[in-house]
Amino acid sequence: QSALTQPASVSGSPGQSITISCTGTSSDVGGYNYVSWYQQHPGKAPKLMIYDVSNRPSGVSNRFSGSKSGNTASLTISGLQAEDEADYYCSSYTSSSTQVFGTGTKVTVL
């Protein structure tokens, strides 16, 4: 049950696009299409941004998109805005019927 691997930080200028990777194994990310992404602002509870690899919950901006290739999932934020500055976590279902989160990525809007 090792945490999924994410880059510690990613930055971009307003209007740009950034991509956050999330690398696991064939027992989690690679084995199931149950990857989710969460946004967390300081002192707040996480917010679901993407589920089942690429689906957006109602109310989430279409600037957020998700994909997966092999054991690596990705979250892309297009048209970066100041309000997107936050921590982002991926999560995956695992072969042990548990869940595992990623190490987290701090997104900075320059």
Added chain:
Amino acid sequence: EVQLVESGGGLVQPGGSLRLSCAASGFTFSSYWMSWVRQAPGKGLEWVANIKQDGSEKYYVDSVKGRFTISRDNAKNSLYLQMNSLRAEDTAVYYCARVLRGGSYEYGYWGQGTLVTVSS
């Protein structure tokens, strides 16, 4: 409106016990898997445990197996986490979370969290 309100956190000595509660409202509690997720100060999210709608299936992260027990009372719309043999590394904000859809795996709803501090 879906609401999840955690309670029961506080300061406890190493080796001690604590029981967290999560009061749910605004949805049919018995229709959803529920989970506990924690976050140590300044650290990332860690999945702790989940429980099936009828309580017949429960799963735990390895680090809490044998020490923590997740349970639910569908008649009271409540989720619980009994934490025994607490360690310093259990210090964290504990979130109650509900999946977005009945038997799915993503957490669409979260409580505000309750802080557990394990220290002498």
